[in-house]
Amino acid sequence: MAYYACALPRSLQPYMNRPARLVDIAEQLGISASTVSRALRGYPDISPDTKEAVVALAEKLHYRPNPIAQNLRNQESRIIGVMIPEIVHYFFSSVIGGIMEAADQHGYTVMLCQSSESEAREKQDAAMLLNSRVDGVLISLSDTTRTFEHLEAFRARGTPVVMFDKVAEHIAASKVLIDDVQGGRLATEHLIAQGCKRIAHIRGPHGPVTTEGRMAGYREALERNGLPFDPALVKTCTRVTKEAGMALMAELMALEAPPDGLFAVTDLAAIGAMVQLKRTGYAIPHDVAIIGFSDWDMASIVDPPLSSVFQPGFDMGRTATDLLIREIRLGQQEQPAVPETHVLETQLQIRASSTR
Amino acid sequence: MAYYACALPRSLQPYMNRPARLVDIAEQLGISASTVSRALRGYPDISPDTKEAVVALAEKLHYRPNPIAQNLRNQESRIIGVMIPEIVHYFFSSVIGGIMEAADQHGYTVMLCQSSESEAREKQDAAMLLNSRVDGVLISLSDTTRTFEHLEAFRARGTPVVMFDKVAEHIAASKVLIDDVQGGRLATEHLIAQGCKRIAHIRGPHGPVTTEGRMAGYREALERNGLPFDPALVKTCTRVTKEAGMALMAELMALEAPPDGLFAVTDLAAIGAMVQLKRTGYAIPHDVAIIGFSDWDMASIVDPPLSSVFQPGFDMGRTATDLLIREIRLGQQEQPAVPETHVLETQLQIRASSTR
DNA sequence: GCATTTCTCGGAAACGCTTTCATAACTGTC
DNA sequence: GACAGTTATGAAAGCGTTTCCGAGAAATGC
Numbered sequence: 182m183a184y185y186a187c188a189l190p191r192s193l194q195p196y197m198n199r200p201a202r203l204v205d206i207a208e209q210l211g212i213s214a215s216t217v218s219r220a221l222r223g224y225p226d227i228s229p230d231t232k233e234a235v236v237a238l239a240e241k242l243h244y245r246p247n248p249i250a251q252n253l254r255n256q257e258s259r260i261i262g263v264m265i266p267e268i269v270h271y272f273f274s275s276v277i278g279g280i281m282e283a284a285d286q287h288g289y290t291v292m293l294c295q296s297s298e299s300e301a302r303e304k305q306d307a308a309m310l311l312n313s314r315v316d317g318v319l320i321s322l323s324d325t326t327r328t329f330e331h332l333e334a335f336r337a338r339g340t341p342v343v344m345f346d347k348v349a350e351h352i353a354a355s356k357v358l359i360d361d362v363q364g365g366r367l368a369t370e371h372l373i374a375q376g377c378k379r380i381a382h383i384r385g386p387h388g389p390v391t392t393e394g395r396m397a398g399y400r401e402a403l404e405r406n407g408l409p410f411d412p413a414l415v416k417t418c419t420r421v422t423k424e425a426g427m428a429l430m431a432e433l434m435a436l437e438a439p440p441d442g443l444f445a446v447t448d449l450a451a452i453g454a455m456v457q458l459k460r461t462g463y464a465i466p467h468d469v470a471i472i473g474f475s476d477w478d479m480a481s482i483v484d485p486p487l488s489s490v491f492q493p494g495f496d497m498g499r500t501a502t503d504l505l506i507r508e509i510r511l512g513q514q515e516q517p518a519v520p521e522t523h524v525l526e527t528q529l530q531i532r533a534s535s536t537r
Numbered sequence: 538m539a540y541y542a543c544a545l546p547r548s549l550q551p552y553m554n555r556p557a558r559l560v561d562i563a564e565q566l567g568i569s570a571s572t573v574s575r576a577l578r579g580y581p582d583i584s585p586d587t588k589e590a591v592v593a594l595a596e597k598l599h600y601r602p603n604p605i606a607q608n609l610r611n612q613e614s615r616i617i618g619v620m621i622p623e624i625v626h627y628f629f630s631s632v633i634g635g636i637m638e639a640a641d642q643h644g645y646t647v648m649l650c651q652s653s654e655s656e657a658r659e660k661q662d663a664a665m666l667l668n669s670r671v672d673g674v675l676i677s678l679s680d681t682t683r684t685f686e687h688l689e690a691f692r693a694r695g696t697p698v699v700m701f702d703k704v705a706e707h708i709a710a711s712k713v714l715i716d717d718v719q720g721g722r723l724a725t726e727h728l729i730a731q732g733c734k735r736i737a738h739i740r741g742p743h744g745p746v747t748t749e750g751r752m753a754g755y756r757e758a759l760e761r762n763g764l765p766f767d768p769a770l771v772k773t774c775t776r777v778t779k780e781a782g783m784a785l786m787a788e789l790m791a792l793e794a795p796p797d798g799l800f801a802v803t804d805l806a807a808i809g810a811m812v813q814l815k816r817t818g819y820a821i822p823h824d825v826a827i828i829g830f831s832d833w834d835m836a837s838i839v840d841p842p843l844s845s846v847f848q849p850g851f852d853m854g855r856t857a858t859d860l861l862i863r864e865i866r867l868g869q870q871e872q873p874a875v876p877e878t879h880v881l882e883t884q885l886q887i888r889a890s891s892t893r
Numbered sequence: 894g895c896a897t898t899t900c901t902c903g904g905a906a907a908c909g910c911t912t913t914c915a916t917a918a919c920t921g922t923c
Numbered sequence: 924g925a926c927a928g929t930t931a932t933g934a935a936a937g938c939g940t941t942t943c944c945g946a947g948a949a950a951t952g953c
Binding site for chain 4: 558559560570571574575578580602603605606607608609610611
Binding site: 212213214215216219226227228231250252253254255256 | 930931932933934935937938939940
């Protein structure tokens with residue numbers, strides 16, 4: 182019958198008001214820690230009296246369970262790892278916003294890594310996340326990533342992975358994508374609706390599924406509306422910059438039959454095209470109507486404000502996170518999850534650069 | 538003498554290759570877990586032979602200590618909480634980049650929260666971080682925050698807090714700031730060097746230390762260079778938007794003696810001013826030379842490219858994190874940390890909008 | 894050859910929580 | 924009143940580490 186008054190075992194306790202623990206509540210009420218735990222977690226076999234007393238005291242002491250202890254005991258970290266190529270980026274930071282909101286709602290926290298488009302860095306971060314015992318991973322691949330053992334490592338340990346935006350087709354994992362084809366179609370059809378007859382397209386590099394999709398949408402819209410596809414009106418930029426947009430726009434206007442509309446693969450290219458047109462005395466949208474893609478913050482501040490195709494970044498983050506958490510929960514019940522692919526719709530954001 | 542072969546206590550172990558633990562190494566070598574631990578952590582009282590064997594096997598099994606168990610044992614989380622008003626924001630995402638780099642270097646991970654400029658949300662996040670037992674907190678206050686109990690709560694528990702950018706003067710905590718006065722002075726002196734005689738200033742709202750500082754730098758530069766300060770040339774926008782920039786620029790050009798140079802409190806206002814000037818037929822920089830502040834991504838894409846004062850966001854993140862981690866370490870040794878304030882220098886980013 | 898120091902190592906407790914199992918006290922039944 | 928069934932609770936194990944303490948063996952000192 183050892184009545185012992187906690188002889189400061191808690192590694193001396195000189196510091197200020199340490200947070201209350203289960204045993205603190207238990208001691209004060211003269212009951213055991215396990216009863217307190219059950220009372221707080223709503224187990225049925227606790228007498229109403231005890232439960233009430235426990236809840237009241239917990240409230241009074243501002244008791245919060247120590248998540249670290251819970252994690253150790255429950256074999257989960259309640260952390261999801263997020264790997265993206267770049268943080269300082271309008272689209273990705275929107276995605277992060279969505280991820281954080283969804284994670285927060287489900288009681289998860291986010292561990293963030295940026296690969297800076299380096300495959301080595303991405304693998305290093307993956308190893309770190311694996312080591313940190315994250316419960317799941319959201320990843321948008323670096324452009325330079327060619328092999329995927331680092332993703333396999335997660336699967337091998339049973340940690341679910343959901344890919345978004347920059348995905349690898351053949352990896353068996355859930356994916357969240359944006360419907361670039363639809364976006365390209367919407368943009369082009371909008372220009373058609375504005376009366377454009379010769380619509381040019383400044384496209385991105387060959388390969389990436391995003392730029393290919395936008396190009397496909399462009400062609401689809403032309404066909405559906407009975408407009409001819411003229412290869413001369415399609416220009417490719419290998420690196421999508423404002424300067425590339427300027428140069429390619431100059432080429433387009435030098436054609437015998439220059440375009441009266443432009444759909445650019447990215448706002449940046451569209452803005453370059455706008456600058457070029459203005460410098461050479463053309464009026465936007467009167468001479469050439471322009472629409473970009475992505476709808477970054479810069480679209481609304483250029484002159485004239487640039488129409489664009491909005492990519493639902495926030496929504497993408499939320500969707501991917503919901504998917505991931507669902508898979509985490511399934512995994513905890515030892516049930517296998519079948520990969521799903523969600524395709525998110527884009528939305529036209531019409532401004533002055535394309536309306537006439 | 539109970540020889541017992543781990544009868545799958547590890548909560549059944551049906552799953553795939555679980556990560557190796559200390560005891561796994563210990564069992565295979567026929568030694569105790571404590572010896573393994575000490576061998577790996579380089580304690581002196583381990584024989585070279587055992588140490589070598591342990592290290593080799595740990596390597597082979599890809600052993601990594603479970604951070605959750607370490608955290609519980611060591612009473613630290615190795616997580617730092619970061620609270621910012623907005624993630625989708627060029628400056629703040631740069632800061633986050635710096636924070637992440639520094640945190641990573643010191644073996645810390647980052648838990649991110651955004652207040653969305655809401656005081657309630659900020660307090661809620663603070664409570665969450667407190668509950669999560671983060672080792673330290675980096676915060677840039679929401680604009681709407683008026684009371685600071687939530688920061689006090691961290692101090693009360695001995696969790697260091699470092700404030701950056703949006704700081705509260707009277708709170709005793711380390712701070713990292715940007716030298717807005719210097720930035721304002723640099724910008725104005727640059728315009729003076731370009732031959733501007735009547736330099737206008739579109740300033741931000743009264744109150745915030747940032748806008749006041751930029752204004753002070755503006756006056757300082759005028760005085761130092763013997764130019765008169767003309768209140769008519771200073772316009773205040775309550776909300777800093779492109780539209781405000783346009784309207785105020787129109788007012789300035791309507792003056793009897795309009796300006797030949799403009800220093801705007803923000804790139805956004807500067808861009809608004811540029812749009813207004815171009816629409817009314819003025820040439821930039823010929824008629825009015827313009828410089829903004831912040832040097833966001835948009836500065837380089839407008840036409841002409843906008844000169845600006847670069848705020849070292851990345852550097853700010855890194856500096857704040859270094860400071861915080863220093864305080865965390867001091868706290869672990871029960872040594873009090875004296876708050877420091879670091880002021881970071883800005884840098885001119887000269888582009889076409891101001892050079893003539 | 895005995896006492897003492899040095900060198901290695903194992904045992905055990907602790908971090909805070911959850912959950913299984915056991916038990917004690919009741920309640921009801923025949 | 925003996926038994927089964929219920930209800931409320933406690934003891935203890937376990938999650939994976941780290942670290943204090945002490946024990947045995949080897950080495951040293953006299």
